[in-house]
Amino acid sequence: IKRVAVLTSGGDAPGMNAAIRAVVRAAASQGIEVVGVRRGFSGLHRGEMHLLGPRDVANTIQRGGTILLTARSRTWRTPEGRAEGARYLREWGVGGLIVIGGDGSFHGGYHLQEEHGIPVIGVPGTIDNDLYGTDHTIGYFTAVETALDAVDKLRDTGASHERIFVIEVMGRHAGHIALDVAVAGGAEEVFIPEDEKPIESVVEIVKQSVEKGKKGSIIIVAEGYDGGAQAVGDAIQAGTGLETRVSILGHIQRGGSPVSSDRILASRLGEAAVYALMDGQKGVMVGRTSGGITYTPLPETWQNSKDVSHDLYRCARVLSI
Numbered sequence: 001i002k003r004v005a006v007l008t009s010g011g012d013a014p015g016m017n018a019a020i021r022a023v024v025r026a027a028a029s030q031g032i033e034v035v036g037v038r039r040g041f042s043g044l045h046r047g048e049m050h051l052l053g054p055r056d057v058a059n060t061i062q063r064g065g066t067i068l069l070t071a072r073s074r075t076w077r078t079p080e081g082r083a084e085g086a087r088y089l090r091e092w093g094v095g096g097l098i099v100i101g102g103d104g105s106f107h108g109g110y111h112l113q114e115e116h117g118i119p120v121i122g123v124p125g126t127i128d129n130d131l132y133g134t135d136h137t138i139g140y141f142t143a144v145e146t147a148l149d150a151v152d153k154l155r156d157t158g159a160s161h162e163r164i165f166v167i168e169v170m171g172r173h174a175g176h177i178a179l180d181v182a183v184a185g186g187a188e189e190v191f192i193p194e195d196e197k198p199i200e201s202v203v204e205i206v207k208q209s210v211e212k213g214k215k216g217s218i219i220i221v222a223e224g225y226d227g228g229a230q231a232v233g234d235a236i237q238a239g240t241g242l243e244t245r246v247s248i249l250g251h252i253q254r255g256g257s258p259v260s261s262d263r264i265l266a267s268r269l270g271e272a273a274v275y276a277l278m279d280g281q282k283g284v285m286v287g288r289t290s291g292g293i294t295y296t297p298l299p300e301t302w303q304n305s306k307d308v309s310h311d312l313y314r315c316a317r318v319l320s321i
């Protein structure tokens, strides 16, 4: 293999640049050239590509976002769009594609491989941590820190006013960020999509916390929980009459300089993705499980669900006594 291509796709995640850097430099160490594709699959079917050398990724390991830009592409969902992309990859003499992104991006890469025979390796990059086959995804650790920082700040104002704060964190279908933030932020309760408990239950929880002498409370809601934080906040206000505020943290959780765990994970996985292509692997995601590098067939990463830590869920409850 003489040349590989790399792209970032779907929602950006802190640490994607560290992963691109690792791909470029690991490849260079093996005498392999790297073609950077801009704007994910959207750019691939338009041929937005250029060579990336080791010096081009200098001063990027600490930067949030993605220097290659990203997009969610509609055209890529069509066989015609993918055929265009495959044509460009062939023109550039690319022998394998590394896709840094989440499950939607892996779908896109998998179809390309199936239809056009171009080997694809996935690198898990999403703040949601919702991919089966890796303990953590690139960006997750930073997103948790960013959300936690916001929760701590909201706690200051919430405690001063003796209010209930309902805080929504990201996680389209997953409660991983919510659970971590709930435990680390000392939340009263946490609502996640993996356990759709009835929204009314929050009224009893808040009433009990008041009876225990708590003046204010933090309640964490994952975006994917039905109705989100607004519905939970409305239920509290209606059911208890207590002064409640809702705060939706949103895209701030996707930005910022990656924390060390994300940089290290990205560096290891970017390097592993290059070696995987050299070994003739294809259609797998490189992941990190119990400290070791693992290879999971791409369809399994989205077909098998990654469970949240039930132990953490239990712990959050116990500690809010």
Ligand code: F6P
Pocket: 011, 102, 126, 127, 128, 170, 171, 172, 223, 254
């Ligand atoms: O997948 C990452 C994520 O940040 C989810 O948590 C969120 O639901 C979604 O992306 C938001 O997507 P967009 O940036 O397209 O609004």
